[in-house]
Amino acid sequence: MDMHISLRSLEVFHAVMEMGSVSRAAELLNLTRPAVSIALSKFEQDLGFQLFHRSKGYFEPTDEAQLLHHETEQGLLSIERIKTRAMQIRGGGVGVINISSNGACAINLLPWVIADFQKVHTGVRIDLLVRSSRKIASWVAGRQSDIGLIDAPVSIPGLTTEIIRSRCVVVLPQDHPLAQETVLYPHHLQDQSIIAITGDHSIDRQVNGICAAEHVTIYRRVSASYFAIARNMVRAGAGLAIIDAVNGMADLGDGIVWRPFQPAIYFELAILTNPEQELPHPAQAFLSDLRRALPNTQPDV
Structure with a gap:
């Protein structure tokens, strides 16, 4: 059986999945909520299976929706590339x-x-x-x-x-006592709260191994997905962080300084x-x- 899938259906489905609600998807697409709901229902009819569980206005994605979402995102990206290429050819x-x-x-x-x-x-x-x-x-x-x-x-x-291999640095507030040191060593981290990188990151594994070998106790009370967020957490007073040189050495005027750490910890x-x-x-x-x-x-x- 032939299946017709419109670009608008893909855009509406993707918007709901990304935004998490029909109302926010409608705002993103500059449509009304009923228009989004109707488009979703039509899309489900064209596909032949349900994409969302509906309960009191709440749309919860089905397992089928989760499977389709990745392909939809890739398809929309491909379409955007086609549009971009066409505009490039037309505009020189x-x-x-x-x-x-x-x-x-x-x-x-x-x-x-x-x-x-x-x-x-x-x-x-x-x-x-x-x-x-x-x-x-x-x-x-x-x-x-x-x-x-x-x-x-x-x-x-x-x-x-x-592979670009770079040494990591310790970032800390400029008024922190350890900022007086020119190089930091494992013993400087004793009893310090060290912000972790979410997801069992290789940097954290290196730090944990070095501290364990040196019998240094550190505390992991918070984690961040991005190095830049970890730096902002340091700025907010959540602890110290050992992060890549790109984010650690950036001159942002935020009151954060960096110090080299020995032995070397690497980010790839x-x-x-x-x-x-x-x-x-x-x-x-x-x-x-x-x-x-x-x-x-x-x-x-």
Whole structure:
């Protein structure tokens, strides 16, 4: 049986899944709530299965909706790429670069690299999306991103992977007693609250191993998904953090200072490209700029 799926149906379904409610999806799409509800019902009819459990106005996604959501997101991204390419051809633009990154580089590095790049390459459009490492690897493998930046190791085989290894730093308030030290060692962390990185991160495993070997007791009372958020937690007084040099050494004027740590703790960033897809010339130029920006974040000890 033929199945007709409209672009509007995909957009409405994706909006409800992303926003978590019909009302917020309606606001995002500039539609009325009844229009969104009708579109969802029509989509379910076209598909032949239910997408949401409805109870007193609350829409809870079914298992089938969860399975379909990922494919819908990829499909909409592909459609946006088609639209972008068509606009580029019609307008005589010189190129589009699609970059996907997790939080490590997206907040305190890429915005500046992009801005500097576009001062020279004024006709290049750059789309930056922030997602999980697993999804980014999937997008690069599916040719939906030209360049991906994630934490190593890489979960999907077959991609071209360039590992950038950098030393981590300790970030702390500028008025903290340990800020008087030029280099911090394990004994300095005794009885300190150290903000963890969510998800059994390799940095935390290194810190825990070093502290255990040195019989140093640290406390993990809070965790953060992004290094930049961990830095803000330090600013708020939640403890100290050991994070990557990109976010730790950034000069943000926020009252946070960084100190090298011995023995060295490393963070590995993976730059992903698809070996089956030749990078457009603008993307190659951007990748060169990115490589030059990363070595400048190595702390001297």
